Amino acid sequence: MADEGRVHPDCRNAGNPYHECSEYCFRIIANAKKQMSTNETGAPSPGVTQATDSCVQPNPVASVDQGKNPEDEIHEFEDHQNVDNENGVEENVEEDFTKLTGKKKKLFELRLKMNEARKANQTAMVAEKKRMEAPQESRGISKQKWLDGRKKKIGKILDANGLDMAKAYMLDTQQMAEGKYKKWEKEPAPFGWDVFNEKALYDAYKKRTKNIEVDVEEYNKLKEADPEFYREASSLQYGKAPKISEDKIDKMVKELKDRDEKRKSFSRRRKFHDEKDIDSINDRNEHFNKKIERAFGRYTLEIKNNLERGTALPD
């Protein structure tokens, strides 16, 4: 790859294996070098950091993105040119800042936008690259790597026994197998009104309590204010309702509305299969047919098949 075209080591696209340096690249490298030298002498200007950023960033990303698209490059080229100019006339820029009129102001705003866009593009590219590759392990071995390692080990044993990956379960001991069978044994889901059994109600309440924000200070304040804070069931304090602030009431209303939303998603709308045979003359008829299919479908399947065929099977 390196033989195909000469790549200047300082070129910002050097990391890209498909890149070949051209006149344009050399010009940019020259500009960058000039800025480096001015950086040592003059005050650092924003343009320099941009230049160095753009020098550094493409390298890790180059393998994913095969070089910047021409538009971007042209923008950067302009940027570099402008940066050069700015560097030369730094003080003038400072003065002009406040009195930027019409075109200059527009130009400035455009430049800002371009920079923003460039930064956003860069971050998006880096994020995509991260997503494509595996993340670095922060501590220990990542789960993915561990799984891969295990697969290799199992693979070796399987090969030794002449099995293939699909039959990997043959390697389980009886205890491991029992453990796996246990997962299959689930209690049947509650049916009908049993959906509101004790456990389900408790779990639902527990979920709702997660919305409660415990404010310790307020709690302590209430404790001091109220002599009967730990009151009995029959206390007469019941009649006296404390003053409730508006935002608490709003919170309650909001929570109720959230619960309503959740309830709506309890049963989903089923897909309409329009390739299925029509056996109804009506929407009501269709609904009715669905219901009786649910109830009797299992038992009438044979009869239906016989009717479709035209003759019954001799069984």
Add this chain to the structure above:
Amino acid sequence: MVSYLTRKEIEVKLPRPTRVKNKTAAPIQITAEQILREARKLQEAEIRPRPRQKITDPAELADYRLRKRYEYEVRRARLNKSAWVKYAKWEASQKDFNRARSVWERALDVDYGDHAMWLKYADFEMKNKFVNHARNVWNRAVTLLPRVDQLWYKYIHMEEILGNVGGARQIFERWMSWEPGQRAWLSYIKFELRYDEIERARAIFERLVVCQPKVSAWIRFAKFEVKNGEIGRARGCYERAIDKFAADEEEAETLFVAFAEFEEKCRETERARCIYKFALDHIPRGQAEHLYRMFVGFEKRHGDREGIEDAIVGRTTFQYEYEEVDAVIIFVGARRGGKSVSKADFNFGFWYGDPEAAISSW
């Protein structure tokens, strides 16, 4: 001059039904499904959209409401709950809350035992921010239907979310006086723990184990103490529980297992071993399957070789004894000339694949 129609003129000449000559199937067949499809297509579309009126001034609005109300009042059947609910919700949408309340009250008149209606009524009050009205509704609901947990849960949740913690506590106390199920007690304890009231939680646990004298309650109590780091109290709980459940065999097994696991966690292996052995002695073989398994696991983790072997042999002995061995006893007894056979005579080396040793021992 009146002329009547004569018979001849009225008579309609129908062709005489002829006999079918060709009985083969027609070349173009039609399926039942096709007929149905055509029938469906021929259905006239339902009349949509219905004529919509634009209401322009208050008089028209009043008229519309009057008409709607009249419809609702006349058309709803007394027992049709959903009609009542729709009516009430419509009044609420018209922002006429007093009428809505009257509708709800009449609906509840029909059937006060319908907890869903109470829930909807309270929901209506809460959504429209009438907190004191809501409280009244909840209070009535909970007084009339004290065994419906949902009502209690929702009432308490409302008070808690409004920040009235003392009120919520009072409602919990009322509920607990009805001695509800274990989960209700647990929700009370969790409520106290949310505000870090550990002493009160402990007191409630004490009441719970009196009200629901089940092993699971005791185990939860002990686990709560462990969570708070009170190992001594946890041990005390387990010991008290064992006193209470010494007689009862079924539940005691879970209790012993839990206790032994707790001791293991506290790294008191000797105590754990004692507990296992005690349990194995006291629980009849039939129910001790789980216990044996846990004991074997425990010995593998903490015991020495002999201990492990004893445990495993004991367990396998138990398995074989429990499962099939009576017939074998009879057989061996016969072989030995009718002498009585005890279990000690069995050399389980036989079962483990060493027949020579077994036979020679006989």
